[in-house]
Each structure stands twice: as structure tokens, then as C-alpha cells.
Amino acid sequence: MSLELLLIHMGTVIAALVTAKRLRGLARPMVLVAVSTLIMTFARILVIGLFQGVGDTLGMYLYLMAVNGMTLAQCAAIDGDSKIYPAVTGAFMNVAGFAVVIFAVSFLREYFASGSLWGYPVPTHLKLPGVTVPFFGFILTGFLMAGARLLNKCLISRAVKERERREKRLSVI
Numbered sequence: 001m002s003l004e005l006l007l008i009h010m011g012t013v014i015a016a017l018v019t020a021k022r023l024r025g026l027a028r029p030m031v032l033v034a035v036s037t038l039i040m041t042f043a044r045i046l047v048i049g050l051f052q053g054v055g056d057t058l059g060m061y062l063y064l065m066a067v068n069g070m071t072l073a074q075c076a077a078i079d080g081d082s083k084i085y086p087a088v089t090g091a092f093m094n095v096a097g098f099a100v101v102i103f104a105v106s107f108l109r110e111y112f113a114s115g116s117l118w119g120y121p122v123p124t125h126l127k128l129p130g131v132t133v134p135f136f137g138f139i140l141t142g143f144l145m146a147g148a149r150l151l152n153k154c155l156i157s158r159a160v161k162e163r164e165r166r167e168k169r170l171s172v173i
Contacts, residue, residue: 002099003050006092007043009071012036013091016075017084032075033067040065070094105140 015035016028023031040063065071074094078087111117113131115124130136 002095002102004040004043004047004065005068005098006095007046008036008039008065009074009091009095010088011039012071012075013078013087016078017082017087020078020082021080029072029076032072036067036071070098101141101144104144105137108140109137 012032012035016032019028019031043065044063074087074091107117109131111122111124112126112128115127116122131140
């Protein structure tokens with residue numbers, strides 16, 4: 001899924017960079033969705049060719065990659081003055097972040113649902129068959145986001161305290 005998103009997201013962002021000065025108004029998002037869908041078609045053939053079982057397990061989620069909000073929002077933010085390197089780097093970082101979250105969610109779901117990791121049995125004291133329900137992925141993602149927000153607040157608080165401590169030590173008054 002991350003491989004397909006990488007192909008679609010990067011290709012669509014590059015198309016947004018190319019069309020930024022040429023297309024305006026409602027035509028641009030429509031063209032970008034068409035480009036994204038075309039890339040998705042070829043990416044799906046490639047991904048299913050590499051990983052045969054993906055089409056059965058992911059089903060419609062592969063098709064949703066063409067119109068996902070992350071890609072469309074980033075493409076909408078690209079204008080005629082956008083630089084190539086920051087846009088492409090930002091797109092790659094979005095895909096990397098998505099891959100990390102999907103990895104964590106799938107890791108926890110497989111562990112708690114079947115007591116295995118990558119198909120290999122692992123000893124577990126708790127099996128939760130309810131984690132296989134699609135909504136559990138959303139719930140788990142919410143908990144991961146809350147944890148990331150808490151970690152971010154702690155890091156910011158620590159940085160502010162460290163800055164105040166340094167300022168106090170360096171101040172003459």
C-alpha cells in the first residue's frame with residue numbers, strides 16, 4: 001500500500017508542479033485527479049504483480065489512493081512559485097510518515113488478532129479477534145496520534161524549559 005502511495009503521490013505532486021502555471025481554477029484539480037487515477041492504474045498493476053495477495057486483502061482501498069486527501073491537499077498548496085525540491089521532499093516525507101503509521105497499525109493488528117508477526121507465530125497472552133474489524137484501525141490510529149501529540153507537547157515543554165534555563169544563566173540582570 002505504501003509503495004502504491006509513493007508512486008501515486010510523487011507522480012501527482014510532480015504533475016502539480018508542471019501544471020501549476022498552466023492550469024487555473026477548477027480545471028487543475030480535475031486534471032490532477034485524472035493524472036492520479038492514471039498513475040494508480042499502472043501502480044496497481046505493478047503492486048499486484050509484485051504482491052499477488054494484495055488485491056484480495058486491500059480491495060477498494062487501493063482505488064482510494066488516487067483521490068486521497070493527503071495528495072490532493074499537497075497538490076492544492078503547490079502554486080506557480082513553488083520550488084521543486086521542497087515540494088518533492090515534502091511529498092516524500094508525507095509518504096514516509098504514512099508508511100510508519102501503517103506499519104505500526106498493521107504490526108499491532110496482526111499481533112493482537114492472530115498472535116503472529118509477518119506470518120510467524122509469536123507467544124502472546126492476549127488475543128483480540130475484534131482488532132480485525134476495519135474500524136479498529138481508525139481507533140488505533142487515533143491512539144497513535146494522541147500519543148504523538150503527547151510526545152510532541154512533552155518535547156516542546158522540555159525545550160522551552162531548557163531555553164529559559166539557558167537565558168536565566170546567561171542574563172546579567
